[in-house]
Amino acid sequence: MRATLHQLEQTIARRRSADPSQSYVAKLTSRGRAKIAQKVGEEAVETVIAALSGDTADTIGESADLLFHLFVLLADCGIPLDSVLDELERREGLSGLAEKAARPD
Numbered sequence: 001m002r003a004t005l006h007q008l009e010q011t012i013a014r015r016r017s018a019d020p021s022q023s024y025v026a027k028l029t030s031r032g033r034a035k036i037a038q039k040v041g042e043e044a045v046e047t048v049i050a051a052l053s054g055d056t057a058d059t060i061g062e063s064a065d066l067l068f069h070l071f072v073l074l075a076d077c078g079i080p081l082d083s084v085l086d087e088l089e090r091r092e093g094l095s096g097l098a099e100k101a102a103r104p105d
């Protein structure tokens with residue numbers, strides 16, 4: 001799984017500087033971070049709608065779109081995928097309920 005995600009990260013890093021007429025990543029990147037972020041939001045909403053409709057194939061497709069656009073956003077922010085994966089690993093085994101209860105406020 002990590003290998004697939006890293007491969008996508010590398011592909012996106014390479015395609016960012018491609019010809020926007022030949023590459024969706026380059027075209028979206030050229031439109032700026034706000035547009036990329038907007039796409040992440042749209043794909044998130046489409047994922048929610050698909051999940052609530054109970055359509056498994058649509059939910060898988062929209063989830064892939066969401067992850068892909070999130071990767072494009074992370075690349076634009078200069079945040080390596082490993083930073084996110086490391087954070088998830090750090091949280092492994094820590095119950096979300098216990099973590100919330102331990103917050104200062």
Ligand SMILES: N=c1c2ncn([C@@H]3O[C@H](COP(=O)(O)OP(=O)(O)OP(=O)(O)O)[C@@H](O)[C@H]3O)c2ncn1[C@@H]1O[C@H](COP(=O)(O)O)[C@@H](O)[C@H]1O
Nearest residue numbers: 008011012015016018022023024025026039064065068069
């Ligand atoms: N995984 C994906 C991927 N998932 C979704 N998409 C594209 O995301 C776009 C989303 O479609 P929308 O209709 O929502 O977007 P839009 O109409 O262009 O945008 P709006 O202006 O309407 O907001 C479609 O063009 C999809 O093909 C992807 N495009 C690329 N990849 C990966 O990125 C690699 C590089 O792609 P290019 O940069 O195009 O070479 C590919 O080899 C793939 O591995």
